Structure formats: C-alpha cells, structure tokens
Amino acid sequence: MSTSSELSSQILQTSASVSTATPTVNRNIEGAGVRYAPPKGSSRLLNALNQFTGGLAVPVQHPMRDKYGQAYDYLVSGDALRYREDIETAIQCYEQAISLNPAFSDAYIGLGKCYRRKGDHLRAIAHYQKALSQDAFQKEVHLDIAKCHTECGAIQKAIVSYKRAISLDHKYIEAMFGLALILEIDGNSDEAVAVYKKIIALDPEFLPAYNNLGSLYMRQAQFEDAEALFVSLIEKAPDFSRGYLGLAITYDKSGRKPAALKLYHQVLSLRPTGKNVEFINRRIIQINKDLGHCKSNKNGTTLVLVS
Numbered sequence: 001m002s003t004s005s006e007l008s009s010q011i012l013q014t015s016a017s018v019s020t021a022t023p024t025v026n027r028n029i030e031g032a033g034v035r036y037a038p039p040k041g042s043s044r045l046l047n048a049l050n051q052f053t054g055g056l057a058v059p060v061q062h063p064m065r066d067k068y069g070q071a072y073d074y075l076v077s078g079d080a081l082r083y084r085e086d087i088e089t090a091i092q093c094y095e096q097a098i099s100l101n102p103a104f105s106d107a108y109i110g111l112g113k114c115y116r117r118k119g120d121h122l123r124a125i126a127h128y129q130k131a132l133s134q135d136a137f138q139k140e141v142h143l144d145i146a147k148c149h150t151e152c153g154a155i156q157k158a159i160v161s162y163k164r165a166i167s168l169d170h171k172y173i174e175a176m177f178g179l180a181l182i183l184e185i186d187g188n189s190d191e192a193v194a195v196y197k198k199i200i201a202l203d204p205e206f207l208p209a210y211n212n213l214g215s216l217y218m219r220q221a222q223f224e225d226a227e228a229l230f231v232s233l234i235e236k237a238p239d240f241s242r243g244y245l246g247l248a249i250t251y252d253k254s255g256r257k258p259a260a261l262k263l264y265h266q267v268l269s270l271r272p273t274g275k276n277v278e279f280i281n282r283r284i285i286q287i288n289k290d291l292g293h294c295k296s297n298k299n300g301t302t303l304v305l306v307s
Contacts, residue, residue, distance in 0.1 A: 105134035
C-alpha cells in the first residue's frame, strides 16, 4: 500500500506535466493578443483529464480547490486513476482525501464507484450512504445505490432507490429506465408499462424504451401495440436492427409468417453476426418449411427452394 508521501509524490508527478504545459499555452494565446486566464468554475472532470492525459488539456481552476485544498488534489488524482482502471491506488487517494476532510462527500462517492467496479456492492453502498449523510439530495448517488442493489439481486431495495432518485428529478430518464427494467424483473408489468410510456413522453428519441415496451407487449400477446412500438423504432432508427427483430418476432408470433420471414432476412443484412443469428436462422428454416418453401434431400438435409 502506498504511503501518504508516495501518494503526494504521485500527485505532484501527474500534475507536473500540467504545470510545464501551461507556459506554452500562455505564450501561444498571449502571442495572439489574447490574455490567458483559466476559466473559473471549470469542471472537476477536466482537472482529472489533465492528469489522465499528462496535461494535454488546458489547465483549469475549480472552486472546490479553494474550499477543500489538498483533499481536492487527492480527489482529482483518484478520479484520474479510476479512469485508468488503477482502482486500488484510486481508493488510496480517495481515503487520503477523506482523512484530510471527513465531510468530503465527493470522495465517498469516488470510493463507492471503486468498490462497485470491484464487485463489492455492500461496501460501495456503505460509502454512497456516507455521501448522502452529507447531502441527501444527490440523485446520482441514489441511482448508483439502485444499480448496486440491482447487480446483487436486491430487487425491492433497488426499486426504492430508483424511486428516490426519480423523486429528486421527475425527468430523470436514466433512473426511470432502470426502474422500468427492475419492475419487469419483479413481474410488475403494468407499472413497468406506465414508466416506459412516461419515458417516451418525456424523451421521444430515447430508443431503448420503444424496444423494451414493444418486447413487453409482445410477451403479453398485445401484438398490435407491440407492432406500433417497433414500427416507430424503425422509423426513428432505420439502421438499428433491434426494431426489425422485434417486429419480425411480433409477426412470427401473431402468425404473419411471410412478413416475419422478410424481416428476419433484413435483420441479418443489417447485423450478420451477433447473439441472435442462430435463433434467426432457425426461424427462417422453420418458416420456410411451414410455407412449403423447402424440402429434405435423401441425406435429411433441409434445402430452401428459391423461386
């Protein structure tokens, strides 16, 4: 495990390329007759990217640096290391930030993200809860907790957390979509349908909602409703194979075999490889048999007749 001094050294090393890059940026801008000043209130993400890229981005200032001092430096380093997938060292940086400022909510969030990446959902949730103890109105943290519960199979707890996130932002599409998915898993189809419909009403371009709602209708044998959703999906995204596949299965299940056959072929033309190819080929062979388009030779091999 790295010591505090080693972590400080790492921060200085990753920050050094930022400071050495600054004079060049200043000279270039001032040479053009423009005085350079780092933008106030610039994003923490850009600070982390500075470290991640070795200072290729323009150096920035952030109000949190003035508020949290060196703890903020450790936070940004933790972010940069997490983006690099160096999770263990990122954890040490976040812990060092918390040791300097135990009320640093963002550092607890960073730890939560790290432990979720490691698959330690209980520890991740514990850190997210500490962040919420500083500020209970962080919708993204409630969403992260919901995802942790979902990933470890705690369905009812996930539903509660998704709903808490949505209560803080009634147009929070990502949380609403997660809620609809978990409601489907829980067997609450009616509520899932209502959530999917609300998503589409709020954001008509959110295509996954069309696909999932159409699939839900199809499983319930509500074929006309399913068809309408998949047709809309195809109109909005003509190159997206999921719309054609959903419509093909809808037609297949509702007995419209020739139309289904045509769409299955269209799916293969759009996406000739993938996890659904085997299923599609089986359905094509079976529908051709059902329609009398193929026969078997002496070896028992199925031959498709081309007219």
